Amino acid sequence: MTFLQRNPEAAAALSRRGFLITATSAGVALGFAGEVTAAGPAPAGFEPTIWYSIGRDGTVTVNVIRAELGQHVGTAIARIVADELEADWSKVQVKTVDSDAKWGLMVTGGSWSVWQSYPIYSQAGAAGRTVLIEEGAKLLGVAPGACVARNGAIHAGKASVSYGAIVTRGNLARSFTPEQLAKLPMKPAAERRLIGKAVQARDIPSKTNGQGVYGIDAVVPGMVYARPKLPPTRYDSVVVSIDDSAAKAVPGYQKSLALDDPSGTVPGWVVVLADSFVAANKACDLVKVTWKTGEAAKVSEADLQRRSAELIADPNAGSLVVEDAGVDQAFAAAKSKLEATYTTATALHFQMEPVNALAFEKDGVFEIHTGNQWQSLVLPWLAKALGRPENTIVMKSYLLGGGFGRRLNGDYAIPAALASKAIGKPVKLVFTRADDSRFDSPRAPSVQRVRMAFGEAGRVTAMDHAAAAGWPTLAMAPFFMPKGTNGVAYDPFSVNGADHWYTVGAQRVRAVNNDLANSTFRPGWLRSVGPGWTNWALESFMDEAAHSQGADPLAFRLKLLDGVGRNAGSGPTAVGGAHRQAAVLAAVAKKAGWGAALPKNTGLGLATTFGQERDMPTWVACAARVRVDPQTGVVKVEKLTLVADCGTVVHPDGALAQMQGASLWGMSLALFEGTEFRDGQVKDTNLGGYTPLRMADVPDLDIEFMPSTEPPVGLGEPATTVVGPAIGNAIFNAVGARVRDLPIRPAAVLKAMKA
Template sequence: MARLGDRSPSTILRRRSFLIGSAGAALAFAFGDVADASQVFPPSKHDTGDTSFAPTMWYSIDPDGIVTINIIRAEMGQHVGTSLARILADELEVDWTNVRINHVDTDPKWGLMVTGGSWSVFQTYPIFSKAGAAGRLALIERGAELLSVPVDTCVARDGAVASGVRWITYGEIVKAGINRSFTPEQLDALPIKAPAKRRLIGRKVDALDIPQKIDGTARYGIDAHKDGMVYARPILPPTRYGSKVIAVDDSAARNIKGYLSAVILNDPSDTVPGWVMAIAKTYPAAIKAADAIVVQWESGPTASISEADLQNRSRELIADPSTGSILDTGDTDTEAVFKTASRTFEQTYTNATALHFQLEPTNALAFEENGTFEIHTGNQWQTLILPTLAIALGRSEPSIVMRSYMLGGGFGRRLNGDYAVPAALAAKALGKPVKMILTREDECRFDSARSPAVQTLRMAFSAEGEVIAMEHHAAAGWPTEVLAPSFMPMGGNGVPYDPFSINGADHWYEVGAQKVRAISNDLAKKTFRPGWLRSVGPGWTNWALESFMDEAAHEVGKDPVEFRLSLLKAAGRNAGVAPNSVGGAARQHHVVETAAARAGWGEKLPANHGLGIATSFGQEREMPTWVACVAHVEVDRTTGEVRVHKLTSVVDAGTIVDPGGAMAQVEGATLWGLSLALFEGTQFVNGQVEDRNLDTYTPLRIGGVPKLDVTFVETSEPPTGLGEPPTTVVGPAIANAIFAAVGIRLRHIPIRPDAVLNALSS
């Protein structure tokens, strides 16, 4: 196991797989190097009388009984601190009114700091459960000693240890002094509460960060301030890579009040090649100056690339059987089966480039102080950008600190912290604090867009209409290949692949021989920096998969629900394994069956109305969140507009830690999926995205929000992710409902009215 002090990028990126392992291994990682047990439970200073007790690095208890819990996840509107704190507080048996959260800055001791992939609760649950249980045991033992009673007569409740009618508060125990340590083996062996004894998990509580958000004291990256700072706005080059500055003419900018200078960035990390920064005393002056400065560039090689070029390259790659990585899905020898099939079926699906459009544009404040280079910004993956900053600045990684702020929306854009680099380089060049804020147009051009993708699926049937083989070939720009290549596992054919560009295609259906091929679009990688966008790979893989499953059902004359249920057999690799996928495909079978029943599947509908279904296991087979969605749509044959009347969703995400947060996550993810299905999408024109603001890039508006019916399956299984899986099922459910309503198949998202009209007229 890597020590927490080992900060090489490859070690950091391997920790994701490490954390998914056994609870014991995760705890050993979480509590650091525990050869010296005092590092886990450092002794309190009994003679001070006011020393806080820090049972683990994850929290401390002060002499007033206030519990402060350290949160390494980013807050971007999802109340992640509340969700995670209640896990620990429940096991610790503390009164919720005495709980506080602390969003920490970067430090090697925290390990991997990332908020994405719907991982936060899933990864933190075993660590915080054991941490809380350890603290409770330590407090009970010390409380019994102070009460002079046998420890087996004591219980912990609401921040106190009681024995009969006698009791002592946690604060009083801390004042008296407490010294307790646990070995990793002891921590691993600690029992956690039975579900019936939980007092906070699954119950309604007030979110801990709401007061600050209401009274304006919450600090977002865009609020960061440093005395003496100047403002910067970038002047972006014509291509993402390869552009070189030939000349800069700032004569017009010199007439702008507050303008200071233009800085050409020298970036050894190649994160922002060809950038020029307009520097001013105020941000409005920086905006005006950037528009006035004339820069002459030598363009990079992708200046003429279009969306069609990117899609055509994906088609070429899919047509070449030697390209890509083959996932380990058991029997991958599909070719032999296809040759014996009585019938085969094949379709291709595409999706457009999509942007993030988070409310708060990316920004960063950077400066050096007392030998430390500080970056003040909202970020979803702090430990990912630190090595890049070290290269860009030419200094050691430990001398750089990312200060934590709330995020005005993340959606995966802030997993890539590239926006910290130009601010840091400008601050280094000027020798003073620089605050960079991108305009909305700048943000769109610099966005880590979701790649356009092409996917071809094939299925083979026996003479009896049974599925005997299936193939899924997907080509797109891979964000992980660009941003975190050490994070890519090896495929069965010895070629690494980006799991976040193929997750979802390795489904839980029983289809006989199964081949899943993931292909990196090299032209996309050269044209832009592919990014992770909410739901990541399953946002497009499940679009193709569930559209195809619906088409395959009709191909063999079967009801789409019954066809799916017949393939969800929970056998072999689809049976599931402990602890996170117990039940396997049987749980997906259940959500499909339940969603169909709740939506009234099979009932007669008015003309031009239809129901469509889609299902998913969410992000990863190691942490499946079983989701099914039924869309009720109405198609206007005159305008081509698709109106979604209702979305019925059933979700099995294991234990629901935060009911209110869970509902908000599912509703938000569902509407995000609807927006991507019908409204959101742009295209590359001359190497740049065409749409650069919300006047032409038009997400779902409030008037288009349908009725939502969300049901959670009640279970005591471990919690899995909720922020993204519901996104993946909405698009295919809508497309399948359109077919049910008017008999046309749409195989590209977003589904525009003109595409509907063209299909109706063909």
């Protein structure tokens, strides 16, 4: 299932379109019919179109709708095109495009980018290769069957003609229906020359020589700088008065403006305007605003967790994501039962580049210059806020200094646009680190209850998993929420991972929205989203279940990963199902030395996951080796061993970097990161109180990818979800302390050791 298929109307529209390849004197243009911009003569020799173009000099320009936030997504997607096209990699360049309806859905998240792009761009590359061979054969005076495409040219024996020459001299015109595209011959894996090979990432030079431009670098003549004066609460604050008398002494200060936001994105906001950010920053601290607030100003972390627990206790609350017949009967007839509750604390994004946006109107178009992960989500908010048609607004794309899901929510663009509209000038809104933290869309705190029923000889007969948290998709993209078996809509990103691939008899998975969280703040998507808490509970519980039955945790899991029924897996990307998850688990256990003797107070813990979603499974397993100081409870992670089966590895260096970063983030969330709400706001707003993983804490990493020619899936997030429970299980194996709350603090370890 592709992302487009999640939107039936979009999928239907796409399926009716043929694929078009045309050529003019300017270049070859490739795209879906109805979406192609005619490539007329251009000074540069080519005109970019929907997916890629080839210039008269043979340059291949790949248009990428995904945001570049450090994951080398442009290089990965360009490889897909270039490999099938047989392009000269030295002549391939990547263009990250601005928002436009012709691109369709623009979103970068969920580990979807390569997974969704692979079939589209590989077919596009194959189509281009087919046409270039046909036209190249004419220019060479031979039959197409005598020709091969290789490294940006068509070869026939000792003769050849370059792609640039074909574009300049040829007469290319060919269209493909979706059915014809699907039948185009793709290169066998053995003939790939770019996918899976070591080639330079296209974005590295600009990032290292300073030429790369990030959102915070955007400038235009005559712009006014702004810093927000944030209200006490996210939703229910109203400006009563503004006193800027002290700020007027700051050179360059202009004024403070209370925003009127028809979209409801930034209620109660004041922006402080000045000639420079230094002035805006200083003046903002001096401006005094009086707000009227509501009940959200009283909410604490304990209130949020208590509300989740109350909702989980109500069997009628929430949406039934999985509901097999006989769950209650199996628990009633069970020989034994096990139940445990797990929690996770509020977590923040802390991307390197604080959020920012530059906004202004030019020639009847309102431009928003910023780094963003989901333009298609933000444009309707901007249209409502500005009171103008969506097609008169464009979001200009920039590099992102980190995103981690925070920039899926482009709410920070709204105040910049409103301020610009109000004063009739370009406004560059920049947040301080503390502003960014207070205005963050945090990962909501979560509470989960997991139960398992056992029959004769410890056979698992039923499992019941309920997860309660704030729902980001309800807050920002409710149109993206499917309905459960009981007809109640749910946020898939709050419960993905709980619908696991273990065979556990009758299964129930229930997603519960913490309404207090959603009314207090705007819950956000943070790298791995729901699996970041669901897999913490699931894989910790699997260890507990194994020990309750006197079973080895590895053997217990492998027995349940039998690939029976719905866990058998199917195409296109879940082929092999639970058997592939069992394979990575067995491989990581062997690699890490599972079962070998370890020093005192040292333990090895296992955990496994299928990544983000059942139709896009990335099979990952982790073995964490930890040492626990029994006097202090401090946990030292000595080594993380991970094995992943992500199908075809498109960009090996990028894939390794993704796994490394994700696993370290998972470790950071497990042991170091976490804040709490106090009086409706997060307690920690900078990196003094909020303490992510430091360099001194980084363990040895041993990461391996299973060889595969299956279609590629996602890698940005899965490893994040598997490290935490592996560490928790290792702590238990080291000192017998079972911790069920993230982050794992030394005091909690000491308390569990005494329990």
